[in-house]
Amino acid sequence: MAAGGAGSNKTYSFKVVLLGEGCVGKTSLVLRYCENKFNDKHITTLQASFLTKKLNIAGKRVNLAIWDTAGQERFHALGPIYYRDSNGAVLVYDITDEDSFQKVKNWVKELRKMLGNEICLCIVGNKIDLDKDRHVSVDEAERYAESVGAKHYHTSAKLNKGIEELFLDLCKRMMENAQADERLKGNGSSQSASSWRGVQIVDDDPQATPAGGCCSSG
Amino acid sequence: MSQRTERRGIHVDQSDLLCKKGCGYYGNTAWQGLCSKCWREEYQRVRQKQIQDDWALAEKLQREEEAAYASSHGVQTQSHGPFSKFEEKKTNEKTRKVTTVKKFFSPSSRTPPKKETQDSKTPSPSISRHASFDTDQVSKDFVEFLKNLQKPGREIHKQCRAFLVNMSSKKDISAEELSECVQDFYQNMVDRLMTHFKGSSESVEQVMDQVEKYIMTRLYKSVFCPETTDDEKKDLATQKRIRALHWVTIQMLCVSMDEEIPEVSENVVKAITDIIEMDSKRVPRDKLACITRCSKHIFSAIKITKNEPASADDFLPALIYIVLKANPPRLQSNIQYITRFCNPSRLMTGEDGYYFTNLCCAAAFIEKLDAQSLNLSPEEFERYMSGQASPRFNSSEGDWTSSGAASESTSINPVLVQLNQNLELLSSLSSRQERLVEAAHSLQADLLSWTESVKKEVNDILEKYPLEIQTCSVSAIDANNVDNENLPPPLTPQVFAG
Numbered sequence: 031m032a033a034g035g036a037g038s039n040k041t042y043s044f045k046v047v048l049l050g051e052g053c054v055g056k057t058s059l060v061l062r063y064c065e066n067k068f069n070d071k072h073i074t075t076l077q078a079s080f081l082t083k084k085l086n087i088a089g090k091r092v093n094l095a096i097w098d099t100a101g102q103e104r105f106h107a108l109g110p111i112y113y114r115d116s117n118g119a120v121l122v123y124d125i126t127d128e129d130s131f132q133k134v135k136n137w138v139k140e141l142r143k144m145l146g147n148e149i150c151l152c153i154v155g156n157k158i159d160l161d162k163d164r165h166v167s168v169d170e171a172e173r174y175a176e177s178v179g180a181k182h183y184h185t186s187a188k189l190n191k192g193i194e195e196l197f198l199d200l201c202k203r204m205m206e207n208a209q210a211d212e213r214l215k216g217n218g219s220s221q222s223a224s225s226w227r228g229v230q231i232v233d234d235d236p237q238a239t240p241a242g243g244c245c246s247s248g
Numbered sequence: 249m250s251q252r253t254e255r256r257g258i259h260v261d262q263s264d265l266l267c268k269k270g271c272g273y274y275g276n277t278a279w280q281g282l283c284s285k286c287w288r289e290e291y292q293r294v295r296q297k298q299i300q301d302d303w304a305l306a307e308k309l310q311r312e313e314e315a316a317y318a319s320s321h322g323v324q325t326q327s328h329g330p331f332s333k334f335e336e337k338k339t340n341e342k343t344r345k346v347t348t349v350k351k352f353f354s355p356s357s358r359t360p361p362k363k364e365t366q367d368s369k370t371p372s373p374s375i376s377r378h379a380s381f382d383t384d385q386v387s388k389d390f391v392e393f394l395k396n397l398q399k400p401g402r403e404i405h406k407q408c409r410a411f412l413v414n415m416s417s418k419k420d421i422s423a424e425e426l427s428e429c430v431q432d433f434y435q436n437m438v439d440r441l442m443t444h445f446k447g448s449s450e451s452v453e454q455v456m457d458q459v460e461k462y463i464m465t466r467l468y469k470s471v472f473c474p475e476t477t478d479d480e481k482k483d484l485a486t487q488k489r490i491r492a493l494h495w496v497t498i499q500m501l502c503v504s505m506d507e508e509i510p511e512v513s514e515n516v517v518k519a520i521t522d523i524i525e526m527d528s529k530r531v532p533r534d535k536l537a538c539i540t541r542c543s544k545h546i547f548s549a550i551k552i553t554k555n556e557p558a559s560a561d562d563f564l565p566a567l568i569y570i571v572l573k574a575n576p577p578r579l580q581s582n583i584q585y586i587t588r589f590c591n592p593s594r595l596m597t598g599e600d601g602y603y604f605t606n607l608c609c610a611a612a613f614i615e616k617l618d619a620q621s622l623n624l625s626p627e628e629f630e631r632y633m634s635g636q637a638s639p640r641f642n643s644s645e646g647d648w649t650s651s652g653a654a655s656e657s658t659s660i661n662p663v664l665v666q667l668n669q670n671l672e673l674l675s676s677l678s679s680r681q682e683r684l685v686e687a688a689h690s691l692q693a694d695l696l697s698w699t700e701s702v703k704k705e706v707n708d709i710l711e712k713y714p715l716e717i718q719t720c721s722v723s724a725i726d727a728n729n730v731d732n733e734n735l736p737p738p739l740t741p742q743v744f745a746g
Contacts, residue, residue: 056560
């Protein structure tokens with residue numbers, strides 16, 4: 031979903047969904063990333079469910095929109111509505127909670143089935159400040175991530191560890207994906223066309239519109 | 249309400265009720281005191297004038313443009329051709345009603361309604377009048393806006409009109425195809441604007457917002473809840489479903505909003521108002537704005553309750569609760585309409601898009617809701633659904649709530665909730681009053697016994713110490729006068745001369 035612009039002056043817009051069981055620290059993670067605050071009484075934002083971040087990576091502007099999702103089990107079935115058209119997914123589990131890792135595995139299966147390889151997956155073990163209570167082994171998690179083509183990260187929202195790296199890495203991967211996409215579609219006019227990928231438009235027939243003469247230069 | 253006006257009507261002079269034009273039929277205040285026939289004529293006249301004004305503007309633009317482009321664009325003169333078609337489309341659009349029943353009654357508003365004069369049940373022109381005035385206003389605004397853009401503005405206007413003409417010829421195609429046409433149009437427009445503004449996405453957004461407003465206000469009637477889809481059926485199903493779920497409480501959904509706090513309940517009411525208001529808007533973007541406002545109020549409510557920013561875990565249940573309480577009209581139609589015809593750049597990535605997605609989730613959740621999703625046993629769920637039991641009955645005590653069956657519907661109607669609260673308040677007041685009366689009685693008794701006891705005490709003392717009157721020695725005033733010197737000297741008679 032890269033909004034095209036003229037020449038190098040282009041901006042990428044990415045949608046990233048946050049998935050994971052309730053209480054694994056999704057909200058803390060994203061608040062730490064966007065506001066650099068943790069459990070702070072001075073958090074100014076009204077909500078932590080939709081946050082944006084502007085980045086500059088290798089001279090390219092990137093707009094990141096982070097969509098939090100409801101983690102309760104009863105809302106699991108609504109997942110597809112949330113992750114539709116997203117460029118990346120951050121799957122969070124709590125390293126002290128074996129169950130939450132199992133949930134992540136379910137999500138991965140579902141995402142791969144529904145979206146294929148178009149989506150960049152990040153598996154995130156949060157709360158590494160509680161390493162003494164660890165119930166998910168590092169080895170197992172990393173091996174699993176590799177087996178499904180995802181990257182694995184260790185983070186702590188409390189200590190502000192690994193979060194910046196996680197999102198930077200994810201952005202770079204999404205940019206690579208987007209660039210590969212552009213190359214596939216050819217360059218020029220289709221740059222902007224890719225920004226409409228979210229909707230089911232058939233854009234191979236621009237003449238469908240009753241354009242009474244296209245550009246004035248033509 | 250209607251009864252009241254009828255009763256009041258008795259005292260009104262008969263002549264006041266008649267049509268102001270003096271045709272002999274009864275007039276109606278909603279039609280500015282005219283009868284249906286005269287109002288219709290009047291309205292037709294005003295509307296025709298509006299249309300002509302609008303067209304004068306549009307045609308002026310067209311002529312200017314023709315002059316500028318005549319040499320380079322021979323093809324474009326063709327767009328003169330479908331003018332009549334366009335006009336036809338415009339009127340069709342205005343006369344088209346959501347309900348098919350009305351269609352049978354009035355095949356076209358342009359044919360003079362001779363037979364309908366006595367039939368007071370024919371669709372009142374005032375409804376469509378507002379709508380068409382709106383449409384004309386939007387066209388005017390659009391033309392004004394495009395004037396600032398000079399040459400490209402004309403180009404845009406031409407494109408939009410050509411598109412509308414084209415759309416009007418596509419009457420019987422499915423909603424999906426309609427959506428595709430509109431989306432294609434948006435995309436082409438964006439592509440062209442991108443080249444024109446050299447990639448300044450802000451200007452493009454601005455223009456696109458206006459284009460969307462113009463196009464969708466024009467198309468609204470024909471593409472909102474079209475008859476080719478089962479949107480209307482879904483609307484009714486959803487509405488019924490939400491009504492059946494009136495007993496769902498805030499606790500069952502685990503919503504972290506405490507409605508006891510006045511600011512929270514205020515925000516809840518505002519959120520409900522906003523989500524209901526969505527149906528009255530015509531432009532997808534305006535509808536989205538309603539959803540966003542509703543969401544912001546929910547966030548405020550959560551923040552006040554929890555004192556921390558709301559996560560999606562808090563937000564979604566709260567939104568579901570609000571939707572259940574509000575039962576927004578034509579929810580499915582609105583969702584479909586936005587999905588089909590909204591400018592996608594807004595819908596896909598922006599904040600508005602996020603809230604819209606959540607609303608879709610809420611609707612989907614409500615549709616599929618079962619015992620498990622409310623942490624109830626299937627039996628309980630069944631009983632509540634069938635109306636045999638209400639969770640409110642179990643929790644509530646006191647004769648006020650259990651005596652009225654009205655408490656059953658409290659969860660859907662905020663007014664009833666208020667009523668219930670008032671009743672509770674009143675019952676507590678009356679019990680306090682009783683206590684007060686009791687206390688007053690006992691006070692009275694106390695006072696009586698007190699006087700008695702005082703009397704008794706006094707008598708006792710009098711008995712105990714009988715009054716002895718001592719004979720005191722009579723003495724002259726001056727005798728034994730101790731402070732003699734303090735007294736003024738005795739008055740002495742004085743003899744005045746005269």
